[in-house]
Every structure is written in structure tokens, then in C-alpha cells.
Amino acid sequence: MPLTRAVVEELARILGPDGLIHSAEGRLVYECDMHAFYKGAPDVVALPSDAAQVQAIVRLCRREGVPVVPRGSGTGLIGGAMAPAGGVMVGTNRMDRILELDLVNRCATVEPGLINLWLTRAVQDRGWFFAPDPSSQMVSSIGGNVGTNAGGPHCLKYGITVNHVLGLELVTGAGELVRLGGKVAERPGYDLTGVAVGSEGTFGLVTAVTVRLLHVAEAVKTVLASFPDIEAASEAVSAIIAAGIIPAALEMLDDIMIRAINEGSGADYPKGAGAVLLIELDGPAAEVEAQAARCAAICWERGALEVRVARDEAERALLWKGRKEAAGAVGRLAPTYLLQDAVVPRSKLPAIMRELVAIGARHRVQIANVFHAGDGNLHPLILYDDRNPEELERAKAANEELLRACIAMGGTVSGEHGIGLDKAKNLPLEYADADLNFMYRLRGVFDPQRLMNPQKLLPSHPACGEGFRPARPRLPDGAWI
């Protein structure tokens, strides 16, 4: 149901003349996030400039029963920032201030629209950084990172977004402005910050985030090792972890990905290798030196074709630029792809990679791989041409099979991208009915009318929020178990 004129006028009063978009072009470009497969245009887009406006929007929408969809930079990969039921999309782009830098207490309070990397840029001269580093960090907003509980290459050592959020200011779906957590990490009562991080806007809209800042390590070294195949590289990953080394990051790329990246950023990854490992070590200089030598030796032992250490900051930055732009560089290989971020226990890496190859062959689709090998967080990109409906069907079938294979190995459907519209249907693969029902009731506490980001995160269910009874999915024939 489109918005009534009265509601639109009231929104315009709240937001001012420049803060509300309802043109055809505006609604069109806001219809999807990076996962352009899922489209749903909002009726209007609100671009508030402070928490008071956000609260007024939510209260109005609650009164009128209008869905509210949050959006940061639109870099999500799960069909999260799109409006399947229309309504008001709230873009945080103009709420991008740093509200407080409190370096003595190692934290900062920022508005949700602030771009992740801009926070680090604001404090790096003084030797600090914000640890969560999703590959989209040069674009994605901290609010979006909080919503999806984003990870990133350096989360192997430093933890994911939830480990770096001390407190939140949130306008709940009920229209209240509440503060969860705060600067002091030790607090009495429920850890509501932990509950709200990763809620993908289904609890309400975050209006401020207090995050932990970390000191830049004394030394950092990035080692690049190439291998004849994914299996040898996977063995090296296991050996490094088994040696008691926790690299800051441990990333793997396959041959298809190496080709795309070399064409894109000119990162100059070794040509012709079957897999590349990017190993980053940080900490006290002496320790980093010793660990880098140790990692290099392990890679040689496991059959590395080449091992090289970035000589300077420029070379290191270039190696990382290649990795961070991987998902974009794939545009050079295919116009569209399905990207998963399923997880397997690290020990299963060689097995799942073998299975991936088999799945690709079975469905005749090309699968490119770039992933956080250190924590078993896969990122297979299933390439397809969306002009060919039959190819899309094959890609989707491969995708489903892959998720099931990961679950069968004891993994999960998503490591860091979130669930959104894309994977909501897959949650029953790993949660029991009782677990899902409990999540529904929890959501109802924050958002009693279920207007906040509808159809995302939780699978669809009978309207009352109880009695969720999905059919037990059957593993398809031939799935690796």
C-alpha cells in the first residue's frame, strides 16, 4: 500500500525540503544494495540528519503501520537494504559525524553513517585504529557493520564487530530512544549491546555507536605465498595455526580470483598459481620477525611455489588493495554472481574446497574463491550471466547445495555478511524451531509491530510470531556429508 499524501507531507515536515526523496529516479536507485538480485523500491527515502528526526520518523511509521528499512552505504551482500514491502527507507548517509573521540579511554562515539575507514583515518596519525575491516570498509558505514555484525580479514586475531562495540543508541521499533551499554565495558544487567549487534535493523535504527579503538601494532609484515593448488594452501593454513601462530589475517584466493584482481588493481599476485595465501602478522617487532620467518618456512614445507614478504608499506597496501577489491574486480569475469559467506570448521577446508569444485562441475558454473581461511569463512562467488535464466537457475542450485554441504560439515550459513532476505530461508538448516521461535519473541520486545526491516533475518512464519514449523529440509542427493 503506497503512503498517503498526509504521511509524506508529515515526513517532509520532519526532514525538511532536502531530506526526503520520492522521485521516480530516487526510488529506483534505492531499490537494492550490492546484491542487486533482490529488488524492492521504497515508497520514499528519508535522509535524516540527527537522532531526533530518526525517532520522529519511526514514531510516525509506527502510528501509520508503515515499514521502515535502514540503509547505510548500500554495500550489503544479502538483500538487506531494500524494501520488499515498500515503506520508508532511512538512509544514514548524512549522519556521519564523529561525536566524540576519547582516546584516553580508547573509544569513539560516532553516528551510524560514518564510513568505517574514515574513523581509522581520523585517528591513525595518533596511532589508533578501528579493527573491524570488512572488505567494503572504504565505503561501508559503521551502522551497517553493526547491523550485520560484519567481519573482515583482520577478525581472525581481533574479533568481529560485536567485539568492538561498547554501546549503542537505538530508536526501537516501539519508538523509544534507548542507550544500550556504554563506554565502560563492565556493566550490570543484560548484555543488550551484544543482542542488538547483528539484528539487521529488525530491532530499530541505531543512531550512535560507541566503539573500541586499538593501538596500531609496533610492527606489521605481510607475507604472500603461492601454491600449486587450494589443497596445499589449505594444508599450510592448518599448519600455521597448529604452530600456535595467530596471524592478524590469513586470506586465501584461488586462480580465478587472482586473474581478476591482477587485471583490476594491478596488485601483481603470482600469475599461474592455483592459490595464494596472504598472511599478515602484527605485534612487537621481534615477534613479528620470528613469526614471519616461521610462516615462510611452513609454506615452503607445504609446497609453496613462491614466498615473498612485502618490502614496504606501499607494497603491503597494494597487496591488500587487491584483496579488498576482489568482489568488485569479479565484474571483469562476469556481470553477476551469487556470493556466499558460509563457514566450515577450519579443518574441513580441503574437503569443502574439493566439494566446491564438484558442485561447480555438477551445475556447470564457474566458482571463484576468496576467503578468510584462518577462520574457515568461505566466500565462493558463483558466476553467472543474468541474461540467461537457465544459468541463473543453475547458479542458485549450486548455491543451495553448497550451503547444505557447509552445514553438513558442522559449519554455518553465514559468517559475517548477515542474513537479510537472501538467507532467511536457510536459517532452519541450522536452528531448531524452538530457537527460531525464541528469536521471534525477542524481536517483538524491540519491535512489537514488526515494522522494522520486514522479511529480513528471520524466515517467514505464521503472523502471530509463534508456532514456527518449517519442514525439515532434506539434503539433496549427492550432497557431500
Next chain:
Amino acid sequence: MPGAFTGPDAPDLDALRTCVHCGICVPQCPTYRVLGQEMDTPRGRVYLMRAAAEGRAALTEGFARHLDLCLGCRACETACPSGVRFGELLEGTRAELRRAGPSRRHRLLEALVLAVFPEPARLGAALGLLRAYRRSGLQRAVRASRVLRLLPGLAAMDALLGDVPPAAPLPELIPARGRGRGRVGLLTGCVQRHLYPGVNRDTARLLALAGWDVVVPRAQGCCGALELHAGRTAAFRDRARRLAAVFPEDLDFVVTNAAGCGAAMKEYGEWAPETAWLAARTRDVTQVLAEAELPLGPLPAAVAYHDACHLAHGQRVRQEPRALLARIPGLRLVELADSDLCCGSAGVYNIMEPEVAGRLLEWKVRRIVESGARIVAAGNPGCLLQIARGCRERGVDVEIVHPVELLARAVDRAR
């Protein structure tokens, strides 16, 4: 619904599909930084273009507005990991918008501006009038009146032009000094020729000093960059062909000292294949001088280098001008934050869209003040005009020059 793009220069759907919607371009886009909305980002604009090509969007006034607001700075191309050629897509779409005909007011003003700027003779005549007008004291009277407020484009043009120097044409051949390296042509440009004749003089002098015979064809016209950016593709092709006919084909290089001209000329081959030879031989002056041995005397000063968009993003030339400046004894290059964020000049953008251009200029001047530089160097006359205006209006005491002017001064000091 059939696709809205039907003309011969319309963007190719396959080229539009190179964009995977990752958004890495978004924070690099000056209009996003000012307006903070998706329609005014490269990702949003490509999405609109693609929707038009696929028949999901019509070429309405609203559609045209978001494409008109683009500066064409191509910072998105530098950022893009997928290699989307945004500049070409924009030019092709603007060609379609010209055919479809929305946004009459914008296109009228554009036609007026384009009737003057790319025509060296007309621009010269217009500037002659401006000189007379300023001498007569009329300027003060007009500025005091409300006339300029009614014509924002005219007001922007008036504010932009500082002192207009007298015309000073170069000889048609400037012979190399010392050991000869070869023969180059010099594009004198439209704006450069009339507003910065000193830059052309210094360029020719430095090239000769570096061992190049410099050929300056008197009959040369405009490179057509402004027309290309406005989507007047037929006029642009025409200019390309005429320019290619004026320069001898046996030149080693054709040198430009205006980033906008250089970037457009380097793309001639894409639009008019018979002029590809000229595209292949076009070089920015800093590229040609990078290897040269120049006698440089001391020039003690703190200098900030501003990356002209069509040099840094359009031609991927960033290091050469910095390296050249760093060779001057005593000259200290200071860090300029966001040095490659557009200053708002963007061809005739500051005349067409004074509001957005003004915000960008405000930021640029603030960064310059923070840098502590006393001199700002930039390789494009549009940037020089725009930044000089921003500093003048805010009482910021900074000198704005082309890098070749600093090099020429250093050469003078060496003697």
C-alpha cells in the same frame, strides 16, 4: 518497455553491466560528498543509465538532473575495481539526453557558454569586452545592481575571471636549445591561450630547453572537450578531425598543459578512429618534461599540489608533476588533504551549477589553508581560475600557478 537509448553514441549495455554495484566509487564522488544521496553517486548514475537502456526508466527531467549534476571528474574510474569507463558512459548518456530534449533551461545556458568558450576568437573578443567593461567602472555598478542575482550563470562567470591579461601569441616554431631530442606540437588551448598566456610561453620555453623543437600551429582550434562532456558528440568528432588536420603527423608528441584538453585528446581514437594517431601521441607537459635535464635554481617555498581531475583520474598522471616540482631546490611539497577531490571547476560546471561547485571550492580552500602552503600548483586552467577565485573571495593569500610556471622561475634562478 523498449530501451530509452536509441542513438548511435548511446552507452552500450554490456559496458553498463561491468558495474557490479559494489559502491567503492561512492565516497570518492564529489557530488555524493556534497549531496549525500544515491542518485548523485557514480553507482546510482550507472544504475539509472542501465535502467534507461533496459527500458526501466525514461529520460525525464529528473533523470537528466542527476546526470547534469555530475562533474565528469572521473574520480570513480580511479576507484573502480571493475574497470567501468564512467566518462564514456556519461558522455554517451548526455548525447541521448540532448536528443530526448529534457531540461531546456540547462541546455540553453550550456549552448550559450559553449558558443563562446571553445572558440578562441570569440572567447578573445568576449574577454576584450570584459576588459573594457571593467576599466569603465561598469563592473562595480553591475555587481552592485541586482542583475547578476537574476542570472546566476553570469554571476559565476563574472566572479571567476580575475585579471584578464593582454593577448600574447606564440611564434609558430620555437627551436630546441642545445642537443635536439625531436619535435613536438603544442596545443595552446582556448582558456589557456587567453587567460594564462604565460603558461603557454613557459611550456614552450621549457620544452625547447629540454631539447624539443616546438611547433605551434597558428590555425589550431579547440580540442572539443567541453562539447564531449556536454554530449555534443558530433561537434566533438568534428573538432577532433580538425585538430588532427592542423598538427603534422611526424611529431613525436603533441603536448598539452591543460588537463581537460589532454584527457579529451587521449580519447579521440574511441570517437573518431582516424584521429587515433593524435590520441596516441598526446602527452601532458609534465610527462614530457619528466625525463628532461633542466637547470633549476633555488625556489624556497611551501607548495601544495592539487590533482586536476582530468590529469589524475582522466590521464592517470599523478607522480610526474610532483616529481618535477620536488626537483626544484628549496621547494617543499606539502601534503594537501583530498588533493584529488574536484575543486568544482569541471569545465563549465562552475558556471552551470554554481551551488555544488561553490561547496567543493569551499572545501578545497579550507584544505589549502590547513596545508600551510603559500603556493598551490595545478595542471589545468579551469582549476587555476576556480581556486584563485576561492582564495581571492576569502582573502586567502596564496598564489595559484601551473607547475610549469614554477619550473620556469627555477630555471630563471639558475642563471
